[in-house]
Amino acid sequence: MGLDMTLPPRDAARMAAALDTLAQDFGPRCQTGAAIRDQHGHTATWMATQPPDAVVWPETTAEVQRIVRVCAAHQVPVIGFGAGTSLEGHVNAPAGGVCVDFTRMNKVLAVHAADMDCTVQPGVTRKALNAHLRDTGLFFPVDPGADASLGGMASTRASGTNAVRYGTMRDAVLALEAVLPSGEIVRTAQRARKTSAGYDLTRLMVGAEGTLGLITELTLRLHGIPEAMSAATCFFPDVDAACNAAIATLQYGLPVARMELLDALTVRAVNAYSHLSLPEAPLLLLEFHGSEAGVAEQAAAFGDIAAEFGANGFDWTTQAEDRARLWQARHDAYWACHGLRPGLKSMSTDVCVPISELATCVAAAQDRAAGLGFAAPILGHVGDGNFHVLVQVDTDDPAEVARAEAFTGWLANLAIAHGGTCTGEHGVGQGKAKYLERELGCGALSMMRAIKRAVDPDNIMNPGKVFALGND
Numbered sequence: 344m345g346l347d348m349t350l351p352p353r354d355a356a357r358m359a360a361a362l363d364t365l366a367q368d369f370g371p372r373c374q375t376g377a378a379i380r381d382q383h384g385h386t387a388t389w390m391a392t393q394p395p396d397a398v399v400w401p402e403t404t405a406e407v408q409r410i411v412r413v414c415a416a417h418q419v420p421v422i423g424f425g426a427g428t429s430l431e432g433h434v435n436a437p438a439g440g441v442c443v444d445f446t447r448m449n450k451v452l453a454v455h456a457a458d459m460d461c462t463v464q465p466g467v468t469r470k471a472l473n474a475h476l477r478d479t480g481l482f483f484p485v486d487p488g489a490d491a492s493l494g495g496m497a498s499t500r501a502s503g504t505n506a507v508r509y510g511t512m513r514d515a516v517l518a519l520e521a522v523l524p525s526g527e528i529v530r531t532a533q534r535a536r537k538t539s540a541g542y543d544l545t546r547l548m549v550g551a552e553g554t555l556g557l558i559t560e561l562t563l564r565l566h567g568i569p570e571a572m573s574a575a576t577c578f579f580p581d582v583d584a585a586c587n588a589a590i591a592t593l594q595y596g597l598p599v600a601r602m603e604l605l606d607a608l609t610v611r612a613v614n615a616y617s618h619l620s621l622p623e624a625p626l627l628l629l630e631f632h633g634s635e636a637g638v639a640e641q642a643a644a645f646g647d648i649a650a651e652f653g654a655n656g657f658d659w660t661t662q663a664e665d666r667a668r669l670w671q672a673r674h675d676a677y678w679a680c681h682g683l684r685p686g687l688k689s690m691s692t693d694v695c696v697p698i699s700e701l702a703t704c705v706a707a708a709q710d711r712a713a714g715l716g717f718a719a720p721i722l723g724h725v726g727d728g729n730f731h732v733l734v735q736v737d738t739d740d741p742a743e744v745a746r747a748e749a750f751t752g753w754l755a756n757l758a759i760a761h762g763g764t765c766t767g768e769h770g771v772g773q774g775k776a777k778y779l780e781r782e783l784g785c786g787a788l789s790m791m792r793a794i795k796r797a798v799d800p801d802n803i804m805n806p807g808k809v810f811a812l813g814n815d
Contacts, residue, residue: 349812350438351420351802358439361417362397365441368409372400372447383424383442384435389688389738390774393435395422395442402447404520404528404559411557412526414441418801421524423553425495426468428487430691431772433499433552437807443557445494451475452560459565460517460534465494465558472563481565484509487768488674494558500550502768504673507593507726508600508632509566511768516549520560524799534562547794552770553805555798569632572600573642574666575659577649578624582606582709582721585625586702588652589725592629593698595648597641601630602726603673606709609680609720616679617672622656627725628673630666676722677733683718684735692751692774694758695729695767704761708732708754715746729767756781771809779810 365373374380375397384394396419401407414421420440427434436442449466456479463472470490472483485496486503495501497519502511509515518532531544548555579585582604589602605613605626614621627649631641642659649657660666672679681689696704705721712719712732723730732754736747755765755778765771765778780788788810795802795812802812 349802350806351418353438354418357417358396358419361413361419361441364413365397365399365410368413369399369401369406374398380442383427383444385427388430388432388774389690389736389744390432390435393432393437395420395436396439398424398442398444400444400447404522407443407448407522407557407559408526408528410441410443411522411524414803415524415526415801418803420803420806421557422805423494423498423557425465425492425498426489428489428491429495429499429772430769431766431774433770433772433805433808435773435807437773440803445492448559454479454481455534456481458534459567460562461565462560462562463493464560465492465497467493469493469496476565480568482568483515483563484566485512485515486674488677493561493563497549497558497561498551498553499770500768501770502724502727502729504601504603504630504670504724506724506729506768507602508598513546513549515564516545516561517564518545518562519548519558521548521556521558523556524801524804528559529556532562536564550770552772552808554795554809555804557804569600571633571635571638571661572663572666573631573638573659573661574669575629575631575642575645575657576621576626576669577646577654577657578622578626579649579655580624580653582625582705583702584652584654585627586705586725588649588654589627590698590701591648591651592645593726595644597644597648598631598633599629599641599726600632601628601670602724603628604705604721604723604725604730605673605676606721608683608718609676609722612679612683612720613672613676615682617668617675619668619672627654628669630670635661673722676720680720680733680735683720684737687735687737690734690736690747690751691731691769692734692754693723693729693731693767693769694754694763694765695727696758696761696763698728700761700763701725701728701730704757704763705730707757711750711753715750717747717750719750724767727767728763752778773808776808776810
């Protein structure tokens with residue numbers, strides 16, 4: 344079955360009626376200016392902007408409920424917006440509609456230190472939450488490179504550098520509150536660490552990308568701040584050796600908190616952007632958490648493993664400022680890589696494969712990109728088999744855009760063929776929808792469509808995302 348991103352029919356009269364009601368209800372917190380709309384239909388990628396018809400800033404769950412009920416009454420699309428850092432067109436509005444911007448819903452509602460959990464509104468960002476938690480001895484570990492909103496991170500099932508030890512948003516969200524397309528408010532679970540009560544609605548909503556409802560509260564699992572942390576770096580003769588060292592480290596059982604790969608091209612970009620002087624060779628950057636003696640032992644053990652794969656320049660440190668500088672440089676890698684071809688945009692794509700397939704797939708991606716003439720730095724969370732390729736694209740050159748799109752399609756299919764997924768953490772949105780049928784099969788997509796139709800029969804919640812609604 345071909346891709347048919349079915350969208351609700353656009354009705355100008357219905358849209359005007361909905362916007363008139365929202366303007367009366369929200370006053371200056373409902374905006375229809377072109378610049379505001381363009382900002383909210385834009386993602387941090389090369390995809391074309393598809394602006395909504397209006398942007399509304401709610402401050403409470405009741406206000407979100409009011410927005411959804413107005414839109415449902417007029418069959419107008421509703422698109423959630425957090426920080427606008429998504430990479431697969433999640434916040435685009437291909438059928439127009441109302442963008443719900445959660446930046447004013449940014450309160451930490453409760454911290455239960457004894458239970459190591461907290462409840463927050465969706466507009467709280469990961470950095471703001473950790474700043475709030477600093478004096479409790481706890482922290483929230485999921486850390487995508489951007490300072491994303493926690494609601495957006497849950498909606499896209501985000502991950503980050505700490506996932507190899509602490510898991511992803513799938514593991515971090517204990518419960519959530521959401522407004523369904525009908526305007527009904529639901530809570531998916533209590534605060535208990537585990538439950539066998541009914542369907543797992545929490546994990547149904549985590550990763551649904553706003554297609555089933557709008558998240559208005561999250562209860563999150565927290566962790567104790569480690570007594571000590573050590574960061575280790577070492578360089579390898581090639582990417583294959585670096586990947587195999589990463590695989591061996593995991594098989595050895597070292598409790599790695601972070602393990603990141605930067606290829607030589609990425610290291611060059613990071614050096615220029617962050618004013619570092621790292622050797623321009625494939626780099627593994629690791630972090631260990633535990634006691635002072637434990638992190639020292641773990642770093643030393645990794646050094647022994649790395650040496651077996653030809654590593655050189657091995658170094659490790661427990662100094663907070665040194666670790667912070669290295670990890671900030673890693674998080675800035677996306678922006679650093681823009682400098683490889685100034686003025687152009689980056690097409691950032693991610694895949695995830697079983698650890699045993701990592702070296703093969705990374706090497707194949709390097710060869711393919713080079714053969715197509717692309718500057719395509721590779722970096723990733725190799726501790727869980729997830730890596731990113733940032734293709735530098737001249738979007739004014741249709742032939743180059745076509746080659747870049749062909750490359751990302753080839754990469755997604757390569758990952759699937761090796762037992763992996765077309766996206767480990769970016770989400771599906773618009774950009775990856777075409778690969779889901781091959782990855783999951785027709786039966787799984789039919790089940791997803793059945794859930795979508797049951798929960799959102801008028802297809803108003805972020806339409807045109809994740810999969811083709813079509814007809815089964």
